[in-house]
Amino acid sequence: MGTCKQCGGNPTRYGLAPHTHNINKTGSLIGSTELEPKEKWLHEFTPDLETDGRQGVWTCSHCKGTGLEPLEPYQDGECRHSKRRFIYGVLTCLKCTAQYDDKTLEWKPGINKDLE
Secondary structure, rough: OOOOOOOOOEEEEEOOOOOEEEEHHHHHOOEEEEEOOOOOOOEEEEOOHHHOOEEEEEEOOOOOOOOOOOOOOOOOOOOOOOEEEEEEOOOEEEOOOOOOEEEOOOOEOOOOOOOO
């Protein structure tokens, strides 16, 4: 698991709420911003209530805010459990104790001891 390829490990950005530019309104980009209706806003945007919601935090949709590259879909025979924690710096499944190897990008089998 390396740094997220989409956000480069910086999963949050502060910025303008979801919007479009209506160039016909002003004839230029300046002053053409129109906010999208709130019901159309993406779940990746969290409005800042101190700015009346016009500004807020955008979260990377690829890594979901972790800053890490998501794990590839599991192949047959690999760990499919969802409860995992970093133990001594190694991503470890709490159900079957499989460990994710950062170098080979593979799951190594565990000892099938429940750590939950």
